[in-house]
Amino acid sequence: MILNHLWGIYRSPKQEWQNIDKQKESYFYALSHILVVSIIPAGMAYYASAYLGWDIGAGVTAETIKLTHASAMSMAVAMYAGLIFGVCALAALIYEMAKAFDAKTSFTQSLDIAAYTATPLFMAGFSAFYPELWFIMMGVLAGLTYSVYLLYTGVPIMLHIPEEKGFIFSSSVVTCGLVLMVILMAASVILWSYGLGPQHM
Template sequence: MILNHIWGIYTSPKQEWQIIDYKHESYFYALSHILIIAIIPSAMAFYASAYLGWNIGAGVTAETIKLTPQSALHMAIAMYFGLIFGVTALAVLIHELAKSFDATPTYTQSLEIAAYTATPLFMAGFSAFYPELWFIMTIVLIGISYSVYLLYTGVPIILHIPQEKGFIFSSSVVTCGLVLMVILMTGSVILWSYGLGPQHM
């Protein structure tokens, strides 16, 4: 069943990684997980941007900013495909980087690591139901922290490498993830400079 590992990675992550390692699913299964989970932050961002509005500032004078539904939809679609690209690109980096650590994972295993470690960050998209910047940043920070924790616990299990090597490998993956994030943000800024930015109401 699609998404059947979500509960486990929150309640007992190490045991769930062992289950994932014992019974590897197909490439389609791991990809489907990402295709479904990426809907959450994208859909929540659309709804919050078009109908709830974002509160910038503090107090009664805080300004509420909304996008037009059409602009919010375009941004949500771009966000959806950007998230999918980010995770699949990270999987490629994991697959190639593993060769330097004497590990030979399949691309499906690399995608599993990327997909399940990204899940808490994507689930943080539910925070958009309360579109206060401080609240969303807090939840996103928690999501990032737990995603990093899942990465550090899952890499030694899935790649079958010692804990020490797993720590170094995971640190390298985190660095690559930050670089990918900067690339995506830079791409967004470039698109905005060509007039493809959001349109406010």
């Protein structure tokens, strides 16, 4: 069942990583998990931008800004595609880096690590129900913190390497993940400069 590990990674992450490792799920199972979970931040971004609006400023000068439905939808679709690409790219990096650490793994296991590690960060998309920048940043920070924790917890279990080696490996993955994030942000800025930016109501 899709998302059947969702509760486990919050309740008892180490045990859940062991379950994921034992079950040897298929490539399409891990991919389907990503496809479903990525809907949350993309869908919430659309809803918040088109219906709730974003408050810019403070006090009496605050102004609520909304995007047109077409613009919000196109940005949500682009975000959805970007998130999926980012997770798959991270999985490819994990797979290639595992070779340098003498860890025997498959691309499917690497995709499992990337998919379940990214889940808390994607779940933070629910914070857009209250579209205040400070609140969303707190939600994203909490999701990112737990995602990093899941990575450090899961890598030694999934790759069957000592925890000391897993710590170094995970630190390398975090660095690569930050680089990927910067690349996606830079790509967004470039697309906006070509007239593909948001259109306000």
